[in-house]
Amino acid sequence: MKRNHCLFALLICLLSGIQNNYAQSNNTIDTLQTKWWKEAIVYQIYPRSFKDSDGDGIGDLKGITSKLDYIKSLGVTAIWLNPIYSSPNDDNGYDISDYRNIMKDFGTMEDFDALLKGMHQRGIKFIMDLVVNHSSDEHAWFKEAKSSRNNPYREYYHWWNAEDGKPPYRYSLFDVNHDAWMYDSTTKSYFLHFFSRKQPDLNWENPALRKEIYAIMKFWADKGVDGYRLDAFGFAAKDTTWPRFPKGFEENFSLYYSMQGNLHGYLQEINKEVLSKYDVMSVAEGTGNTLEDAHNMVDANRHELNMAYPFEAVDIAKPEGYSLLHFKEVFSKWDSTFKDDGWLAVFLANHDQARMVTRFGNDSAPFRELSSRMLTTFIMTMRGTPYYYNGDELGMNNIKFDKIDDYRDVESLNMYKQVKDKGGDLQAFLNAQKISARDNSRTPFQWNSDANAGFTTGKPWLKVNPNYKTVNVVAEEKDSSSCLNYFKKIVKLRKDNLVLVYGTYTLLDKDNPQVYAYTRELNGEKILVLLNFSSKPAIANTNIDLTSSDLLIGNYTSANNTTALRPYEAVVYELK
Ligand code: NOJ
Numbered sequence: 001m002k003r004n005h006c007l008f009a010l011l012i013c014l015l016s017g018i019q020n021n022y023a024q025s026n027n028t029i030d031t032l033q034t035k036w037w038k039e040a041i042v043y044q045i046y047p048r049s050f051k052d053s054d055g056d057g058i059g060d061l062k063g064i065t066s067k068l069d070y071i072k073s074l075g076v077t078a079i080w081l082n083p084i085y086s087s088p089n090d091d092n093g094y095d096i097s098d099y100r101n102i103m104k105d106f107g108t109m110e111d112f113d114a115l116l117k118g119m120h121q122r123g124i125k126f127i128m129d130l131v132v133n134h135s136s137d138e139h140a141w142f143k144e145a146k147s148s149r150n151n152p153y154r155e156y157y158h159w160w161n162a163e164d165g166k167p168p169y170r171y172s173l174f175d176v177n178h179d180a181w182m183y184d185s186t187t188k189s190y191f192l193h194f195f196s197r198k199q200p201d202l203n204w205e206n207p208a209l210r211k212e213i214y215a216i217m218k219f220w221a222d223k224g225v226d227g228y229r230l231d232a233f234g235f236a237a238k239d240t241t242w243p244r245f246p247k248g249f250e251e252n253f254s255l256y257y258s259m260q261g262n263l264h265g266y267l268q269e270i271n272k273e274v275l276s277k278y279d280v281m282s283v284a285e286g287t288g289n290t291l292e293d294a295h296n297m298v299d300a301n302r303h304e305l306n307m308a309y310p311f312e313a314v315d316i317a318k319p320e321g322y323s324l325l326h327f328k329e330v331f332s333k334w335d336s337t338f339k340d341d342g343w344l345a346v347f348l349a350n351h352d353q354a355r356m357v358t359r360f361g362n363d364s365a366p367f368r369e370l371s372s373r374m375l376t377t378f379i380m381t382m383r384g385t386p387y388y389y390n391g392d393e394l395g396m397n398n399i400k401f402d403k404i405d406d407y408r409d410v411e412s413l414n415m416y417k418q419v420k421d422k423g424g425d426l427q428a429f430l431n432a433q434k435i436s437a438r439d440n441s442r443t444p445f446q447w448n449s450d451a452n453a454g455f456t457t458g459k460p461w462l463k464v465n466p467n468y469k470t471v472n473v474v475a476e477e478k479d480s481s482s483c484l485n486y487f488k489k490i491v492k493l494r495k496d497n498l499v500l501v502y503g504t505y506t507l508l509d510k511d512n513p514q515v516y517a518y519t520r521e522l523n524g525e526k527i528l529v530l531l532n533f534s535s536k537p538a539i540a541n542t543n544i545d546l547t548s549s550d551l552l553i554g555n556y557t558s559a560n561n562t563t564a565l566r567p568y569e570a571v572v573y574e575l576k
Helices: 003-016 061-066 068-074 109-121 140-145 207-223 263-273 291-298 324-337 356-360 368-381 410-421 426-436 473-478 483-496 498-502
Strands: 042-045 078-081 098-102 125-130 159-161 181-184 189-192 227-230 281-285 307-309 385-389 504-508 515-522 525-532 550-554 570-575
Touching: 061 068, 061 109, 068 109, 068 483, 098 109, 098 207, 109 125, 109 207, 125 281, 207 263, 263 281, 263 291, 291 307, 291 324, 324 504, 324 515, 356 368, 356 426, 368 385, 368 483, 368 525, 368 570, 410 426, 473 483, 483 498, 483 550, 498 515, 498 525
Parallel strands: 042 078, 042 385, 078 125, 125 227, 227 281, 281 307
Antiparallel strands: 159 189, 181 189, 504 515, 515 525, 525 570, 550 570
16 A cells, blocks of 8 residues: 555544444554554664774764765665764674763764754654663773772672682673673672673663663653664573573573563563653564563563564574575564564664675675565565665675684684684684674675775775675666665665555465565555575466566566566566
8 A cells, every 4th residue: 555545544534433444454554553663664874884984994973974865865764873882892882881972983972963963854763772781891880880899880780709609600602711700800709791701791680770771761862862772682681699500501592591580671661761751662682582572572562662673584594504494484483473463673684694695695796686686675575674784785795704814803703712722623613704704794885986995095994895896886876777776666665555564474385495475465455575585497386367467676677577586586566
């Protein structure tokens, strides 16, 4: 249904008080619970790598502001920025030393205000990363906390006194020894860090800490931010009786870390104290261990968050590949859990995943662009809010570093040290990193064919992908069949057709190992999506007659109106 038709229908329905024929469908316009954040198309910007305005080799806020017209031209309606707060950058901003200030590398609060104003002037919303499972060890709270056992800030963090022996083992994702307890000699105690040693975990059991966080959230909401992405929040509640976990628990640590104790209580308090008081949206990173956990977080009746951001699908792509049958099963399962209420984010990449086309498509020369556009078609035609990672609109792919010296990410660097210390196979490690390392998606954004892809006039903090000479905004803007122009078209298609936002999703041809086929339906309107996920021709067995259908978009330059699909072909039909 076209958006204006939809609003018109709602108006008629309200004025007449008569149940129109929409009411016979299970998805009526008045039961859709329409929201701006459901209709949003979120563009994720990794600020360190987007655009450098001052030649220091690091992207910054003024750089983003200078590119707002480009972002607007994409048609996206919201931006999620990775953290921009003051940080010593142990984990590229996910270690915050001052929640009310801007990282020096990125600029000043004035730069932030100008950026926010520029977004709002262009009708683009701003979603802020909120990292409150942990702070930096350079935050004033932590400096106070570790100064003495009696310091009022001590209880902002988790401690274990050395006289009580070694603390029960906790796994750390980023610590070089994977030990989440770090000894601190000043107070002869260990502090907890689920991530790096410079990211001590905050103690959410402490009401004083919670109050501080709510004040921080309000500080930014008062400035006008439109939403929050809660980083690693599933880990925020801990069992502070510190039970011993079974040996080997780290293989599945999420079972022991996610959604523990009073997590839902904290989310409800965040909602009551902050979210309910502003027109802001909220999305949690990760969804716990079960579909029920995920659903509970975003069930509107529970007053917690708005949108779940599940990892199950992105986790299935391993360096050795993935199965489309599994991919379809995962997306279909998540869709059905959120069919009637709750809402999902749909994505295939972010700053913690390598490039979408390398992991889920095919980045070899003949297929990089085709498969990239096919994956874009998938993201833009699923039910849920699309989160699209910067650079994917150009078909950017993994840089695939050969040497560990090229990496900057604390995760890759520490994993390398671990493999080395254990006498493991370093070459095998480096080969796997070419597919999965986070730095693959963090290479500088490719603006043009000038030095450093026009990202910086200085030395970029991370190497630029050498394919920038051809894969860049300027070149793609000129090419009507480019990934970039395709992205703009499909964004417009989604914005013009609410069936793509709210319509029921039905999987077709479930057992086809090459083709992902599904329909989206809303109030008598029906869209068919056919995606060939393979490098071979494929047939979609949908039993749908396409003779009187309209092809809305396709990723090849020549049209196709059959269910025989060319390699990585994507087609979207309106069925009549
Ligand atoms: C998840 C973030 O997305 C990731 O980049 C970060 O390293 C961890 N949380 C720790 O904050």
